[in-house]
Amino acid sequence: MGYDPPHMSKPNSESTVSMELKILGQPIQLKTSGSAPFAREVLEVVSQRIQKAESRTKSKLAEHVVLLALLDLAEEHVRAKHQITDYQKKMESKAQELLTWISDLEQ
Numbered sequence: 829m830g831y832d833p834p835h836m837s838k839p840n841s842e843s844t845v846s847m848e849l850k851i852l853g854q855p856i857q858l859k860t861s862g863s864a865p866f867a868r869e870v871l872e873v874v875s876q877r878i879q880k881a882e883s884r885t886k887s888k889l890a891e892h893v894v895l896l897a898l899l900d901l902a903e904e905h906v907r908a909k910h911q912i913t914d915y916q917k918k919m920e921s922k923a924q925e926l927l928t929w930i931s932d933l934e935q
Contacts, residue, residue, distance in 0.1 A: 847871060851878060851890050877901055 845867040847858040860867045874897070881896035 849874065851894060854890060873901075 843861060843863070845860050845862065845864050847860070847867060849856045849858060849871065858871075860870070862870070877897040877900055878893060881893045881900065885892055885896055887893065
């Protein structure tokens with residue numbers, strides 16, 4: 829499979845970063861309003877996921893490779909979301925314990 833690393837153009841006056849990503853020789857033009865370092869980081873994640881997906885599938889279809897990479901990212905996103913929710917619940921419980929403790933001290 830042919831994966832080419834992303835190419836980034838210089839940001840314009842509106843802080844838009846244009847990027848070109850090639851997957852199996854097909855150029856994809858992307859634009860982001862984020863900073864260049866942020867855009868590079870995003871493209872690096874995408875690049876790594878696509879390379880990983882390419883190594884895990886026998887399919888030569890770009891759509892299959894990209895879909896597999898997308899599913900991997902979605903799974904990671906959902907896991908992270910659940911971890912954050914669990915952490916927030918834990919912190920809320922700790923905060924409630926502290927408020928109860930403070931209230932008991934004041935009485």
